[in-house]
Amino acid sequence: MTTEKTENSGQIPTNLRLLMLLEEVAKVGVPVTPSVVNETLGLPKPTIHRLFATAEAEGFLQRDIDGRSYSPGRRLRQLSINTLSSERVRTVRLAILKSLALKVGETCNLAIPERDGMFYLDRVETHWPLRIQLPVGTEVPFHCTASGKMYLSTLRPDYLDRFLKNYALEPQTESTITQPAKLKVELDATRERGYATDNQEFMPGMTAIAVPILDNRGRLLSTLSIHAPEQRRHIPDLIDYLDDLNEAARELSGVAGR
Template sequence: MPDDYAHQQQGQIPTNLRLLVLLEEVAKAGVPVTPTALKDVLNLPKPTLHRLFNTAEAEGFLQKDIDGRSYGPGPRLRQLSLRTASSQRMRTVRLAILRSVADKIGETCNIATPDRDGMTYLDRVETHWPLRIQLPIGTQVPFYCTASGKMYLSSLRPAYLERYLAATTFDPRAPGTIVDKTALKAEIDATRKRGYATDDQEFMDDMAAIAVPILDDQDRLVSTLSVHAPLQRHDLTSLRQHVGDLQTAAQELSILIQS
């Protein structure tokens, strides 16, 4: 292993590490990348690079983006990321932070991660109230009508957000669902400026929610922390009073994943 690391430091990646380093660089980029974009970074011959990309795609670790040329994380790499994040030691601390903020607010709090088609719930701490909204771990919810999803959309580069808005059909899910693309873009812009996202009966009837970002060491959104509650207990105005509590907990979670 020391010899392998020395070779890598000199720009020569050992054969048995090439695919892992390729996946690491794709994940590090944060946006879909082409083999050409990584040629100088990996210092590999073009045929070798294309072969590695093709292998990673065939095995489900990478998948082509809609432009047909660039690649992003595939289903197996996303699952690997989720399972790594759920490792027991980290999850113990993460749940303690999540439980603390849920107890402070008195409502269910969730951590969700972006997947290809929506936000997936990674962890949650339930409220003690008998009236609660059931969204168990593993549930996937849309981007456009949830607080966590709109928080993620606000982190996209403008070109990718425009592609998403142009390609997506916004079906009404509840009385407050924003189905007009111009109005949704304005809401996402507002979310980016204020630093948190809201859901005012957009995903489910009689439910309000707020989400804040959890960031990596490059200040990129990797997941969201959110709270949701039935309107019988909290409307959006009252939930907004807890934005500071959510942001403090999200900062603690950010430090956890960066350590």
């Protein structure tokens, strides 16, 4: 089916309308109203509202706090995780992670943003006996992890301000940034340099660096990070591997876009 046909409501088969609606909501990347989505789909007004109501009732969409906008719900987020974890894609993804882990000699992680923190989607462990145990499926805070700070740095300024106003910046270690203004400065620096660090902010004795994995529209899809014990790798040591990290992120971006 061509784009020209799908933009005409009369050419969208009934059984594709809900799928295309979900696709448009996910594509926008921020809470969106039915009327904005319908600028692309061009469906009758009762139909578009009925589809949104169905998707919300079944957990694929959730209503935003303004009562009018919608964003991906629990089932749609889980669907994206399951899609990213499909066996063929994961085989290639793990090969890239293993290659990076061999180069840097430390644990490499792939994480995606969830509602309350970063979700560890994949992980390749270092061969060293001394390692940080954060298995696949672990969810870690946004504000004190390299992957979380990388994600926060990509938020729109107004969304970031709301996050910093309402999110509890709970201390995890003595190094955790708990002041919103100070964290905002750190996120500005992260955005400028293109990578995030965690210098024992989430866990005592752990250092980390993270870079973004972008989708085909240049938006953050997930993060790629290196974790290491501080006694083995200080932050400058991890930054030495930034070129390798970015190259692996570009490869992973290509895999995710297939």
